[in-house]
Every structure is written in structure tokens, then in C-alpha cells.
Amino acid sequence: MAIEKMRLVNILSDQVHLSDVLLRFIELDNFHPVPASRIADKVGGLTTLNEENPYTELLTQFQEISHDMELELPEVRMREQDYNLMETREYIGRVYDQYKKIATVKEDLIKVIQENKDALFQLNNIETLDVSFDDLFSCxxxxxxFGRLPLDSVDKLKYYNNRPFIFKSFSQDKAYSWCVYITTNKYEGEVDNIFSSLYFERIRIPDFVHGTPDSAKEMIQEEIDTDYKQLSHLDEEMLKLKESCKDRFAQIKGELEFLNRTYEARQFVLCLGERFSITGFVAKRDVADVVKTFEDLEGVEIEDRPASSDMRLTPPTKLRNGWFARPFVMFVEMYGTPGYRDFDPTPFVAFTYTLLFGIMFGDVGQGLVLSLVGYIAYKWKHMQLGEVGVRIGLSSAFFGLVYGSVFGNEEILTPLYTKVFGLAGKPIEVLDGNFTMPLLICTVVIGAVLIVTCICMNIFLNAKRRDYGEMLFSQNGISGLVFYTAVLVGAALQMGFGIAVFSLPYVLLLIILPLFLIFMKEPLIRKLDKQDMFPDGFGGFFTESFFELFEVCLSFVANTMSFLRIGGFVLSHAGMMLVVSTLSHMVGGGSLAVMIFGNIFVMAMEGMIVGIQVLRLxxxxxxxxYFEGNGYAFQSLKNSD
Known part of the structure; x- marks a missing residue:
């Protein structure tokens, strides 16, 4: 449960073996390559292979065509290096031309069908019109x-009562009035403009339609049926085309992706005259596997060195955690990636997140349901958050046992404690008014312990980095630790046991002196680095540091008091379930439904809020x-695709 130890590995060989090496290099999932330019830029005479990738354009074009054709291509492993790209390009173009011809005809046909449907709908609205279309359109x-007008536009026609047109509405639906307007040739343009401004949608009666609306409907319906048959035929032709090219397209996809990956890998190749090298980081336990990958290639050498042997390169971070902590990596990565020389905070996050969530959301039934839902989400949808749900759900169930709460019922477990364990009642009665103050005090104590733990971790990290100034004088260093613990211990002894510890020596040595060191942190760090303590003058430093010290003191208070939300949510959860229980008793016959939906509501709403609040803490x-998150993650070339 830590950051994996890295080794710096060099793969060296002659240029003639480059293709063979790259074939195996792109399949490594345990090798974090370093771009050759990062090394070549700092050493004269070295070159890289950063030419423009000739396969990118064709691969992109192929992917767009496959998406346009809606092809679901199977994965085909292609590893040959000799492909006829000209032939491939011509084949893709030929198939796509055939597809576009069918698609264009199909698109035009669908448009015609829709126009005929609209015309048919319009004819249904004017079927009472006993006039021949031949007479109408020969005027x-x-x-x-003919067409349709939005209903809100019909009311606006009153503003054009003085204009030379006749408007007739045949029928209305929820959105449109199906209608006709008539005007003279002289005012055609003016009236068309008026109706266009009112969003009139014209529906053209097809030219092949003759006679009355009834006879015209038969003609259009026959045309629609014929068009649908033709559309079905086009779908069959398109399906045949897709099936005929599917296997070849799958091969082309494999070929182009392989060639593209191989060429992209060339950016990691550093040319050393007639030889080349590929440099990268490998986890110490995986070095043997990398060596084994290339051991049967003639003329290939593998150099294995310490990760810090090249000062130009910073090792990546590869986290390795056990079963319990592994899913909580997602929370750590939200904030940042630990530096290689730092430590992995994931186990600490897993423990504290699970603990705090369980305290704030303690209920046996709801906790087990949360675990079950999380398990299903992980197994079915492979959601990492589902794994987290399993763990925090079990924590919630454990603290539910402590509180004696099962789906909001605070009494159902009382016999367990009285008859089985021989207790007078439940260990904790959340709704007891005498429990509120001890609960809030306990949450402050939990917060203080966690803050002290974080400060201690920061001291350890700064000592590991040899950043002694931050370790000694920072508010998250030894000075901050002494000040914070002195105030907490003094206040606890004074208020809890009546022991007066705030004597003058105590205040001067354990409170005032640490605050002074925090105040003087920057000058003291510069002094350790043998620099001028006040390069910009003492006045500016004093003003800035004074307000920073005030902020430090305020942050200690605010951070500690922030943990009061733990107790607040314990009471809130119990209160909400009391409301659900009360409502179920009031309803009577529907009490079961109230309890079910009430529990679902509380689990969904409060569970999400508690999860967010714990993450905020x-x-x-x-x-x-303690956590800077200034590292970068380990990523192999294979997994970056």
C-alpha cells in the first residue's frame, strides 16, 4: 500500500532492429516511456524521430467513415508491417462512394415521403372541400x-385585416392550425412575406394529384406505399454493402491502428548515430518482465538503473493499494497525483472516509442496502464508486448497530442489547437530549486528532524532502503542531478537569514562541538558505505576515469547528428518520409504503450529501x-491509446 519503487530502463540496439523493437515496445503495459525530445534538447548531436505521422490522416478519415456508416467493427489484431496503403485508401473510398449514393437517394426519398405525409394530412383536413385541385391551381x-400556422400566430392575423388575403382554418391540433390563404397575383409577394413572418409552413400538394380531395388522398397514399417499398429495398442494399465490407473494414481498422501506434512510438526513440535508445520508467517488480520481452531479439540491450540516476527526469507515480483502499484512489486523483518521493495517502483516505461516513450515516438496514447497491453497480456497470459504496455501507451498518437503528427504527435492536449482551439499553441513544453535547465534543476531538495526524504526516514528508524550513516553521510543521496541541490540551484540561495550565511559561513557550516562528517563517527559511532575511524591507514583511498569522490562527479554529458537521449529520439522520416513522404511524394502512419511500428518499438525498461533506473534510x-498532489501518473504507451 504505497508508491511503487521505479527503475530507469534503457532499451538500446542498432537502427536495423528498430522495427522489431517497436513491435514489442508498443505492447508493453508496464513501461512509462520518456519522450526523446526531453533528452535530445539537452545534449548536442542527438536526434529524434519526430516526423509527421503519415497514418493519422487516413486513420481519422477511416474512423469518420465507419461512424457515418454506423459500422460496429470487431477487434482484429494486425501485426504485419507491409501494407498497401494506396490500395486500402482506394478500397475505403470506393465503398464509401457506394454508401453515399444509397444514403443520398434514401435521404431524398424520406424527404419526399414526409412531404407526401404532410400533404395527406392536409387533405384530411380539407376533405369537405368539394372543389377540384385542377380548377384551384389553374386560376x-x-x-x-395550403399549410399550417402556429396557434399563437393565428391571433396575430388581426393586425393584417386590411391586407388583401382570405384566410381559412380547416382544423387545429395542440400546436398548429391547418389552413389555407388566398390572395391575388399582384399582392402575392406581400402576403407571402406576411405569413412567412408568422412562421407559416407551406405544404405543397404534389403535381400528380388531380381531382377532389378524396381522389387526391388515394393518389398520395399509393405514392407513399410505393416510396416505402423503394425505401425498404434501399435499406436492404445498404445492409448488404455493410455486411460485404465489414470484415475487410475490421482488418483495415486493425492495420491502421497498429501502424499509427507504431509510428507514434517513434517519438520516444533517441537516435545515437547508428544506434538508438528508448528510455522509460518501470516498476521494480516489472523489470524482469521487460527484459524477458526483448531477450530473444538479437543485438538488444537492456540497462537497468536507479530511478534517480538521471537528474533530468522525474519518475512518475504508480500507486499500489490493497483490496480495501484501492477504490478510494479516485478521490486522491480528484485532488492530484502524489509526487514520487511523497507517500500514498489512499489508505489514510480510505480509513477516514469510511469511518466518518459510517458515523454520520449510521443505520444497519440502510447501510446494508447501500453496500448491496454499490456491489451491483460495480459488478454490472464496473463503477469504481460502487466499490466505495460497499465499504462505506458496511461502516454505516456497523455504526447503525452502535446507534441501534434499523431503517429508522430506534427500538428494534433494544432486546439484542438487553437480553443478549445484558446491557441496560442501547449503547448510544442519539435522540436523547443529554447525548447532544457529548456527541459534539466527540466530533471536535475526532477533528483535532485528524488535524494533528495530518500535521505529523506533513512533518514527515518535509523531513523526507529535506525541506527543514517548512518542517520547523510552517503552520503545518513542528511550530504549528506545538501551538495547536498546546491550545487544545490546555483548553481540555482547563474546561474538562479544572486544571489551570495556562501559566506564563506555558503560554510563552508553547503558544507565543511557535506563533512567532510561524510569523518569521519566510525570513528564517531564507536564513537557512544563507540569503538576506528581509530583501524587500521589514515593513512590508511585517504587514503581510501579520495578516497571514491571523489567517493561520483563524484556519485552526475553522478547521476544527468544521468537524462539528459530523455530529450535526448524526442528529440530522436520526431526526429525518423520526419524521418518516411518525408519518408512517399517521398514515395507518399505508405505513409500509411511507417507510419504504421515506427510507429511499433519506438514503438518496442524505447519503449523497454526507458523501460530499466527508469528501469536503x-x-x-x-x-x-499535507498533500500537494504535484506528481504525475505512470502511463504506458499501450494504456494511453
């Missing part, structure tokens, strides 16, 4: 427009004191 001096009250 020399008037123009007729992790980030703002704990991470901010």
Missing part, C-alpha cells in the same frame, strides 16, 4: 397556399495540510 389571377481540512 390565372389568384394564388392559393478530506480535501479542505486534511489534504490542505
Amino acid at each position: 390565372k389571377f389568384i394564388k392559393i397556399r 478530506e480535501f479542505y481540512e486534511m489534504f490542505s495540510r
Whole structure:
């Protein structure tokens, strides 16, 4: 449960073996390559292979065509290096041309069908019109427009009562009035403009339609049926085309992706005259596997060195955690990646997150349901958050046993404690008014312990980095630790046991002196680095540091008091379930439904809020004191695709 130890590995060989090496290099999932440019830029005479990738354009074009054709291509492993790209390009173009021809005809046909459907709908609305369309459309001096007008636009026609047109509405639906307007040739343009401004949608009666609306409906329906048959035929042709090219397209996909990956890998190749090298980081336990990958290639050498042997390169971070802590990596990565020389906070996050969530959301039934839902989400949808749900759900169930709460019922477990364990009652009665103050005090104590733990971890990390100034004088260093613990211990002894410890020596040595060191942190760090303590003058330093010291003191108080939310949610959860229980008793016959939906509501709403609040405590009250997150993650070339 830590950051994996890295080794710096060099793969060296002659240029003639480059293709063979790259074939195996791109399959490594345990090798974090370093771009050759990072080394070549700092050493004269070295070159890289950062030419433009000739396969990227064709691969992108192929992916767009496959998406347009809606092809679901199987994965085909292709590892040959000799492909006829010209032939491949011509084949892709030929198939896509055939597809586009069918798709264009199909698109036009669908448009015609829709137009005919709209015309048919319009004819249904004017079927009472006992006039031949031949007579209507052969008029020399008037123009007729069939179509539909939005209902809110119909009311606006009153503003155009003085204009030369006749408007007739045949029927209405929820959104439109199906209508016709008539005007003269002279005012055709003006009236068309008016109706266009009112969002009139014209529906054209097809030219092949003759006679009355009834006969016209038969003609259009026949045309629609014919078009649907043709559309079905086009679908069959398109399906045949897809099936005929599917296997070849799958091969092309494998070929292009392989060639593209191989060429992209060339950016990690450093040219050393007639030889080349590929440099990268490998976890110590995986070095033997990397060596084994290339051992049967003639002329290939593998150099294994300490990760810090090249000062130009910073090792990546590869986290390795046990079963319990592994899913909580997602929370750590939200904040940042630990530096290689730092430590992995994931186990600490897993423990504290699980503990705090269980305290704040303690209920046996709801906790077990949360674990079950999390397990299903992980197994079915492979959701990492589901794994987290399993763990925090079990924690919630454990603290539910302590509180004696099962789906909000605070009495169902009382016989267990009285008859089995021989207790007078439940260990904790959350709704007892005498329990509120001890609960809030306990949450402050939990917060203080976690803050002290975080400060101690920060001291350890700074000592490991040899950053002695931050270790000694920072508010999250030894000075901050002494000040914070002195205030907490003094206040606890004074208020809890009546022991007066705030004597003058105590205050001067354990409170004033640490505050002074925090105040003087920057000058003292510069002094350790043998620099001028006040390069910009003492006045500016004093003003800035005074307000920073005030902020430090305020942050200690605010961070500690922030943990009161733990107790607040314990009481809130119990209160909400009391409301659900009360409502179920009031309803009578529907009490079971009230309990079920009430529990679902509380689990969904409060469970989400508690999860967010615990994450807030992790980030703002704990991470901010010890975790910088300035590292970068280990990533192999294979897993980056």
C-alpha cells in the first residue's frame, strides 16, 4: 500500500532492429516511456524521430467513415508491417462512394415521403372541400397556399385585416392550425412575406394529384406505399454493402491502428548515430518482465538503473493499494497525483472516509442496502464508486448497530442489547437530549486528532524532502503542531478537569514562541538558505505576515469547528428518520409504503450529501495540510491509446 519503487530502463540496439523493437515496445503495459525530445534538447548531436505521422490522416478519415456508416467493427489484431496503403485508401473510398449514393437517394426519398405525409394530412383536413385541385391551381389571377400556422400566430392575423388575403382554418391540433390563404397575383409577394413572418409552413400538394380531395388522398397514399417499398429495398442494399465490407473494414481498422501506434512510438526513440535508445520508467517488480520481452531479439540491450540516476527526469507515480483502499484512489486523483518521493495517502483516505461516513450515516438496514447497491453497480456497470459504496455501507451498518437503528427504527435492536449482551439499553441513544453535547465534543476531538495526524504526516514528508524550513516553521510543521496541541490540551484540561495550565511559561513557550516562528517563517527559511532575511524591507514583511498569522490562527479554529458537521449529520439522520416513522404511524394502512419511500428518499438525498461533506473534510481540512498532489501518473504507451 504505497508508491511503487521505479527503475530507469534503457532499451538500446542498432537502427536495423528498430522495427522489431517497436513491435514489442508498443505492447508493453508496464513501461512509462520518456519522450526523446526531453533528452535530445539537452545534449548536442542527438536526434529524434519526430516526423509527421503519415497514418493519422487516413486513420481519422477511416474512423469518420465507419461512424457515418454506423459500422460496429470487431477487434482484429494486425501485426504485419507491409501494407498497401494506396490500395486500402482506394478500397475505403470506393465503398464509401457506394454508401453515399444509397444514403443520398434514401435521404431524398424520406424527404419526399414526409412531404407526401404532410400533404395527406392536409387533405384530411380539407376533405369537405368539394372543389377540384385542377380548377384551384389553374386560376390565372389568384394564388392559393395550403399549410399550417402556429396557434399563437393565428391571433396575430388581426393586425393584417386590411391586407388583401382570405384566410381559412380547416382544423387545429395542440400546436398548429391547418389552413389555407388566398390572395391575388399582384399582392402575392406581400402576403407571402406576411405569413412567412408568422412562421407559416407551406405544404405543397404534389403535381400528380388531380381531382377532389378524396381522389387526391388515394393518389398520395399509393405514392407513399410505393416510396416505402423503394425505401425498404434501399435499406436492404445498404445492409448488404455493410455486411460485404465489414470484415475487410475490421482488418483495415486493425492495420491502421497498429501502424499509427507504431509510428507514434517513434517519438520516444533517441537516435545515437547508428544506434538508438528508448528510455522509460518501470516498476521494480516489472523489470524482469521487460527484459524477458526483448531477450530473444538479437543485438538488444537492456540497462537497468536507479530511478534517480538521471537528474533530468522525474519518475512518475504508480500507486499500489490493497483490496480495501484501492477504490478510494479516485478521490486522491480528484485532488492530484502524489509526487514520487511523497507517500500514498489512499489508505489514510480510505480509513477516514469510511469511518466518518459510517458515523454520520449510521443505520444497519440502510447501510446494508447501500453496500448491496454499490456491489451491483460495480459488478454490472464496473463503477469504481460502487466499490466505495460497499465499504462505506458496511461502516454505516456497523455504526447503525452502535446507534441501534434499523431503517429508522430506534427500538428494534433494544432486546439484542438487553437480553443478549445484558446491557441496560442501547449503547448510544442519539435522540436523547443529554447525548447532544457529548456527541459534539466527540466530533471536535475526532477533528483535532485528524488535524494533528495530518500535521505529523506533513512533518514527515518535509523531513523526507529535506525541506527543514517548512518542517520547523510552517503552520503545518513542528511550530504549528506545538501551538495547536498546546491550545487544545490546555483548553481540555482547563474546561474538562479544572486544571489551570495556562501559566506564563506555558503560554510563552508553547503558544507565543511557535506563533512567532510561524510569523518569521519566510525570513528564517531564507536564513537557512544563507540569503538576506528581509530583501524587500521589514515593513512590508511585517504587514503581510501579520495578516497571514491571523489567517493561520483563524484556519485552526475553522478547521476544527468544521468537524462539528459530523455530529450535526448524526442528529440530522436520526431526526429525518423520526419524521418518516411518525408519518408512517399517521398514515395507518399505508405505513409500509411511507417507510419504504421515506427510507429511499433519506438514503438518496442524505447519503449523497454526507458523501460530499466527508469528501469536503478530506480535501479542505486534511489534504490542505499535507498533500500537494504535484506528481504525475505512470502511463504506458499501450494504456494511453
